[in-house]
Amino acid sequence: MEKQDIPSPVVYRLSIYNRCLKRLIASNKETIRSEGLATMANVKPSQLRKDLSYIGQVGTRGLGYTVTTLYKSIHEIVGREQFQKVILVGAGNLGRALLRYDGFQKEGFEVMAAFDTSPEVVKNISLPCPVYSDSELTNFIEKEEVKMAILCVPGEHGQHVTNRMIDAGITGILNFSPVILKVPEEILVNNVDLAAELENLSYFINK
């Protein structure tokens, strides 16, 4: 693939633009100007246009953007043709909540399986995917050639599980564990640090 070199903040906003475009499609709006879409996404019109320029010439000067065309153009870059396989590791409270979260499915991800050291605990809980024993983790990753993992284990197990996953072929991790993971530079980790997020908020509102 020849995409690449779109800055990370831009990729992030492209996801947001596409969610806005979905709403426009649902309400049968056919075209939109940069000002309108920028307002929906809470960004400046100039930023929206600059962001879109990374994916090429997608609008019509003097008119604006065709909603469906723009959606497809962004989807080609940020989206995936087929569902992308994802596994979730650590089926505690947070892990189970994420399993039930429908937003991943909506955006084209298939959470194939979850793994936990105590899979029997969730035996009687209805979940949208099977929960296997942690001991099957690496076999599964290798067999299914999964590349992405959502990590929700307690902090003290984060690094060890990560090492095993990377050995098995995982190259991208969405990390909810409150630890800094050490990984080779070709492996990508996106951290969602809930406590730090609240602390950040707290700092700035207590000016």
Added chain:
Amino acid sequence: MEKQDIPSPVVYRLSIYNRCLKRLIASNKETIRSEGLATMANVKPSQLRKDLSYIGQVGTRGLGYTVTTLYKSIHEIVGREQFQKVILVGAGNLGRALLRYDGFQKEGFEVMAAFDTSPEVVKNISLPCPVYSDSELTNFIEKEEVKMAILCVPGEHGQHVTNRMIDAGITGILNFSPVILKVPEEILVNNVDLAAELENLSYFINK
């Protein structure tokens, strides 16, 4: 308070440094050099020192940092003396998982109550705080003078609930709803966009 003007990325990392320092305290390490702490936090030593310079002169040249002193210095800036009141709105799967998440408590936040349009659904579920009807939301915020809220309602309700919360006195929102919230500029919103986070990851690993 005279703090302020510390850049947001720095505040974010200060939270991380303090989590590392906690571990050092637990293992009875008394001093640490910028190189060591930077390694733990996965940042460059120069960045660590620059970050710490925002809170003043906290190390000893030629020696390094005293672990407990540094911890306290950061805590004075980023932490809070007492527990800070927080409410959670939307006690669905994700909301309930966050209620059970102990990381907030550990970092000095007290989730006082949750609110949901159907509080009866969670009547028989054991949770660490009471769940009230959504109709009591604004009264509670006013009476308890809560300033921070964690928002986990479905996207379509996000904006309306937000408006009501702001009217009642909320000034900071940690938003897990997949919508862009429109708020006055004195109100702070930190977004945790789970789907966008996965899409971002997916984009960069499929180079």
Added chain:
DNA sequence: ATATGTGAACGGCTTCACAGCC
């Protein structure tokens, strides 16, 4: 001698302003 603290250089993202196209 050694490690911090910091002004200066650097790099990357955002914003501007206008050229280009409908």
Added chain:
DNA sequence: GGCTGTGAAGCCGTTCACATAT
């Protein structure tokens, strides 16, 4: 005329390199 697309300018955070302190 109107709105997009984009080079240039501006801004902000990161990295460097060395002055400073012990």
